[in-house]
Amino acid sequence: MSGIFSKVLFWFQAKNRHGIHSPFIYEFLDRAFYASPVKHGAGRRRLLRAAKMHFSPERVWTSTPLPPDSEILRDLNSDPTLQRPPFDLFVFENPAEIVMEILSDAGQRHNGSIVYLGNLRSSAPAYARWKEISTHPSVRVALETYWEGLLFFRKEQARQHFKIRT
Template identity: 30%
Template sequence: MYKFFQHVKFLLKATNQHGVHSPFVYSYLTKCLYTKHRFHKRKTLNILLKSIDYFNVERVRTNDSGAISQMITEHYPKVSIIESKTDLIFLKKPEKPLIAQILSSTNSISNDCILLIDNIYLDAEHKNIWNDLKNNNRVSVTIDMFYCGAVFFRKEQEKEHFKIRV
């Protein structure tokens, strides 16, 4: 029931690419997320795979047990699944200690790193983790897509938060 009410609230506030004034986010939406090609029927995994392709990701870190890592290497054999400095971090289960470790480590996050978090509206705890991330000083752009959230650390970008329907 929690997720249902959160989804209704999200739909009332969310926009599409026409409500976005950031060229970086607009390009990401129109040239990546809104393309017709579907990699996977699950929205979060589709967003993950499209983002890997769009940003030419070479190194991915995930806290998944292996199924997502295997899917990534099936679609993109040249992408490495590693723990050190990465281009994209995918968190299937966001946990405060893990996110704190990632944010405090200078080796984990570069200017072009993307943090993709699954199920940001699963429960109140996940939503609190998402809100804490939005308020973090290192974060410049967040995109709330209900099913998942994308976090960017671009220093050249003004701090902005978007709610986007995908």
């Protein structure tokens, strides 16, 4: 599917916060994703910045080392004793194979853990992997923008998949 057609199709399928009928996701979108300063930030990693701001994770696992001055890591607790499972936030620059391993290992995460995946549509295989990952049995909620996604494990939440306009 061509890039432009894919973006237009996504835009028609996606909703903004007013089309969301999940109080948990609506609150996240309203208070973080569509709020300043996240709303006016760069497009990529916007979902990650909103998750960091709204959920305040302490134990963060990254697939690749982020620069020490990265705005994403700023203000996170850098205490090395906290950087062990279970993690509050997993950060993946793309939908990698290792994500499925983490989803299958309940000892790595807890009910409130979040998985961030970037570059969902960097290639056809990456998007196919995202679709496979987002339907994993342990995932209760998938939240997707065109370029990035979040996964939630909240057992009290109905299984849902949201496409969000940026």
